[in-house]
Structure formats: structure tokens, C-alpha cells
Amino acid sequence: MDKTSQQLEVVSTGATVSAGRTLVLLGHGSHLNADSAQAVRRHAQAVRERGLFGEVIEAYWKEEPSLRQVLRLARFRDVTVVPLFVSEGYFTNQVLPRELGLTWRGPLPPQGVREVVGGRQIHYTRPYGIHPAMSNVILARAAEVYPDWTPQDTALVVLGHGTGRDPHSREATQHAAERLRQGGRFAEVQALYLDQEPNVSDWPSLTRAPTVVIVPFFASEGWHTLETIPADLGLTGPVTRLGGRTVCYSRPVGTHPTVTEVVLRLVEDSADTGNTAADLDPDWQAAGEMLAQAVTSGAGGLTVGELHIAASPEGGFHLCHQDDVGRADLRAVPLQDLSAWTGRSDEGHHRPIRTGRTLPRGWFAAVDAAEVRAALHAVYPAVLEQAHLWGLGQLPVTPWPETAARQSGRYARVRRAPPEQVAQARRDLCSACLRTPLWAGELLDAAAAVPLPCPEACTLLVSQVRQLLSGEIAHV
Numbered sequence: 321m322d323k324t325s326q327q328l329e330v331v332s333t334g335a336t337v338s339a340g341r342t343l344v345l346l347g348h349g350s351h352l353n354a355d356s357a358q359a360v361r362r363h364a365q366a367v368r369e370r371g372l373f374g375e376v377i378e379a380y381w382k383e384e385p386s387l388r389q390v391l392r393l394a395r396f397r398d399v400t401v402v403p404l405f406v407s408e409g410y411f412t413n414q415v416l417p418r419e420l421g422l423t424w425r426g427p428l429p430p431q432g433v434r435e436v437v438g439g440r441q442i443h444y445t446r447p448y449g450i451h452p453a454m455s456n457v458i459l460a461r462a463a464e465v466y467p468d469w470t471p472q473d474t475a476l477v478v479l480g481h482g483t484g485r486d487p488h489s490r491e492a493t494q495h496a497a498e499r500l501r502q503g504g505r506f507a508e509v510q511a512l513y514l515d516q517e518p519n520v521s522d523w524p525s526l527t528r529a530p531t532v533v534i535v536p537f538f539a540s541e542g543w544h545t546l547e548t549i550p551a552d553l554g555l556t557g558p559v560t561r562l563g564g565r566t567v568c569y570s571r572p573v574g575t576h577p578t579v580t581e582v583v584l585r586l587v588e589d590s591a592d593t594g595n596t597a598a599d600l601d602p603d604w605q606a607a608g609e610m611l612a613q614a615v616t617s618g619a620g621g622l623t624v625g626e627l628h629i630a631a632s633p634e635g636g637f638h639l640c641h642q643d644d645v646g647r648a649d650l651r652a653v654p655l656q657d658l659s660a661w662t663g664r665s666d667e668g669h670h671r672p673i674r675t676g677r678t679l680p681r682g683w684f685a686a687v688d689a690a691e692v693r694a695a696l697h698a699v700y701p702a703v704l705e706q707a708h709l710w711g712l713g714q715l716p717v718t719p720w721p722e723t724a725a726r727q728s729g730r731y732a733r734v735r736r737a738p739p740e741q742v743a744q745a746r747r748d749l750c751s752a753c754l755r756t757p758l759w760a761g762e763l764l765d766a767a768a769a770v771p772l773p774c775p776e777a778c779t780l781l782v783s784q785v786r787q788l789l790s791g792e793i794a795h796v
């Protein structure tokens with residue numbers, strides 16, 4: 321067995337087989353970078369293909385489907401939620417539980433926490449980055465970039481983000497480094513950080529071996545791993561000669577396929593051992609009935625926002641941009657790629673809020689009747705569930721002051737935003753969005769078969785208000 325295959329032994333037993341449970345994978349996402357969600361999307365698809373859960377859905381802090389929406393999307397009342405974060409701290413202990421509607425705040429016990437939210441039994445686990453098997457993922461990344469390392473000549477740097485705001489955020493990196501140190505496969509192992517001491521820029525004085533392998537303990541590929549770290553360290557590629565030493569720089573741990581196995585192991589280790597009784601959520605079922613009726617009742621099909629859904633003469637259903645109906649030159653997009661495909665505008669811009677009036681054109685998706693709901697969700701996440709609740713008069717609306725009061729960290733300043741800045745953010749963003757901001761007192765036209773209510777300000781709007789306040793965007 322070679323070095324790499326030994327290191328990849330992180331295999332879940334499959335004990336979590338649970339046809340009656342929804343698995344939710346949570347990622348950070350980004351308002352700017354469409355690729356930031358790629359790792360979560362791939363792990364979700366890999367778990368889906370294993371067939372261990374009744375369904376697998378993703379949600380993001382900065383993109384849609386959002387953390388605030390995701391539990392309503394769950395088909396089953398039994399839901400396991402796993403944060404796809406590498407470290408434990410402010411996000412996993414405060415922000416994610418708060419946004420999900422959990423009452424828990426603070427460090428999580430090893431088995432995670434269980435709470436009932438909106439009639440669903442939620443099991444919220446610790447993030448995958450704390451799992452001991454992450455050491456194997458680090459080794460696998462090291463072996464990719466430097467397959468022939470010899471322990472006596474090689475130093476390993478596990479590079480975490482770190483933050484002075486949360487002393488716990490460095491612990492997962494530290495623990496992974498400590499386990500690898502004990503493994504004795506490197507002359508030295510250091511846990512260094514981007515935003516904290518010991519800082520990664522000090523690697524020349526903190527390591528002695530002639531070859532240094534740097535493995536970013538990051539959840540996704542992005543601005544830091546692709547730009548700031550190589551620029552700050554003077555790296556020119558995977559292997560760089562610097563000051564008479566060789567620096568090997570790997571891809572981040574979070575995009576490694578083995579992380580899927582770590583996630584499954586984490587669920588198993590949390591003693592979440594199966595529930596095969598498919599206890600469907602009644603609201604979820606009713607929303608599905610609403611869609612089935614809407615797509616089959618009109619002869620010309622159903623329009624939701626800019627999306628057109630119609631029965632296909634060949635059987636099944638055909639989805640495309642409403643302005644592309646009748647075109648024969650459309651490109652076929654498989655259901656599993658539909659979310660990523662419609663996540664960019666025609667100009668290639670990221671669409672973190674999917675109801676922006678920028679749905680790309682030139683594509684179609686052919687799905688069967690059982691897939692129409694998933695296809696609608698891929699294009700416009702959560703709109704069906706929100707429309708259904710709004711139709712019943714049961715969609716909770718959160719006015720701006722409540723959304724502002726719940727913000728923390730760098731966003732806490734939005735509590736002080738004067739009404740004119742919130743109004744400007746609304747003009748900037750909501751006017752380009754298909755949803756109607758009920759949270760700002762606007763009234764929704766009920767004529768549409770699937771109306772698009774916006775019950776609370778999205779994270780993009782909160783971010784816009786913060787930037788207006790800080791002067792990063794000019795107030796006009």
C-alpha cells in the first residue's frame with residue numbers, strides 16, 4: 321500500500337442509513353465568489369449518491385438556500401445538521417444555531433445538541449474540522465503536493481485562519497497538528513495562522529527542515545488560499561524555492577473528497593444511528609401539492625419569477641427562462657447541475673440571492689414529475705415553501721429592527737443604521753429582486769400562482785447596510 325492510499329483510510333461504516341431523515345450540510349458561502357459553495361455542493365452530492373439519507377440539502381450563511389430558510393425545506397421531521405466548517409467557534413457556536421432558530425449558544429457537547437424547531441427534531445452536530453480523521457485528510461493533501469517526503473527532512477505547517485475574536489477558533493488546527501506531531505511522520509509539525517500568532521509569515525524562523533509542506537486548514541478554495549496566502553508568502557506555485565529551502569503549498573483540506581467520509585463519520589460518532597420511519601413534514605407535503613396543482617392546471621405552463629415550467633410533449637416537464645420558451649437551441653442542463661448553472665448571470669456574475677432579476681438564459685432542464693420540485697428549488701430555493709406559508713397567512717415576517725438586533729460581530733453596527741440607509745439598501749437591492757420585501761411593509765400581489773414574498777432582509781441587504789454605514793459604499 322502506498323503512502324497516499326494508507327492516508328486516505330477514513331471510511332464510514334454506513335451505519336447512518338436513514339431513509340427517513342434529512343441531512344443538511346451548512347457552508348459559509350460568499351456574496352462575491354460563486355466557487356466558495358463548490359465544496360459543500362460536491363460533498364452533498366457525494367453523500368446523496370451513497371444513498372444513506374432520505375434527502376441531502378445544502379444551505380449557506382451568505383447565499384441561498386439560506387440558513388434562515390433551510391429547515392422549512394426538509395422533507396422529513398427528523399433532521400441532522402452538520403456545519404461544513406473547519407473550526408469551532410463564533411460561527412458554529414453562535415451564528416449558525418441562532419440563524420437556524422435553535423436556542424443553543426456556546427461550545428457544543430461531543431454528541432451535538434437536539435432541539436425541536438418548527439415541529440422538526442433537529443440534531444445539530446459539531447463541525448467536521450474537529451474530527452480526528454481530519455489528520456488523514458491533511459496527510460493526503462501533503463502527499464499530493466510532495467509525494468516523496470522523508471520524515472527527517474520535512475516540516476509540516478498546518479495553516480489555520482485563526483481570529484483574535486475567538487480563542488476557540490484555533491483549536492481544531494492545533495489538535496490536528498498535535499495528532500500529526502505524535503504520528504512522527506515529519507521532522508516537525510507547526511500550527512500557524514493567517515490572522516493570529518504564531519503567524520504563517522514567520523515560517524522561516526519557526527521551522528528548520530529543508531522542505532516545508534504548508535497545508536491550508538480551510539473549508540474551501542477562495543480568496544485566501546488562491547491569492548492572499550501565496551502573495552504574502554511569495555509562493556509562485558505548488559513548489560517554490562525560497563531562501564535556500566523548498567516550500568510545497570497544497571490545496572485546502574475542505575475540498576478533498578475524503579471529507580465526505582469524515583462528515584459521515586462525524587454523524588455516526590454523534591450516535592445518530594438511523595431512523596427508517598419516513599415521517600414526512602405535513603407543511604412540506606402541502607407545499608408539494610400546491611406546486612403539483614399549479615404546474616398541471618394552466619395549459620401554457622407555470623411561470624415563477626423568470627422561470628417557466630411546462631409539461632413536455634415527450635412526457636415529464638421542461639424548465640427554462642421565460643424568454644426562452646419555444647427556442648430549439650437551448651443547452652440541456654442536468655438536474656444535479658442546475659443550481660450551479662443558474663448561480664451565475666449571463667455576464668458570469670455570482671447570484672448569491674437567486675431571485676435577482678438575472679436568471680441566465682440559453683438553457684433548459686428536462687425532469688420527471690417527481691423532480692419538478694427539486695428543479696424549482698435549484699433555481700429559486702425555498703420560494704415554494706415561503707409562498708405556501710404566505711398563502712396560508714402563516715409566513716412569519718421579521719421587520720428590519722428585529723433583523724438588525726440579531727446581528728453580531730462586524731454586522732452589529734447595522735443596529736444603528738438610520739432609516740434612510742436601510743431605504744437606500746432596499747432601493748439598491750430589492751428593486752433588482754423578484755421578491756416583495758414584506759419586512760419593509762410592502763404588499764405582495766397575490767395574483768401569481770407562486771408569489772414571491774420576502775419575509776426578512778437577506779444577508780446581502782444586511783451587508784449592504786453595513787457597507788453604507790462604514791462608507792465602503794457611498795450613500796446617495
Ligand code: SF4
Binds near residue numbers: 774777
Ligand atoms: S431583502 Fe430584498 S434583495 Fe434580499 S431577498 Fe429580500 S427582496 Fe430580495
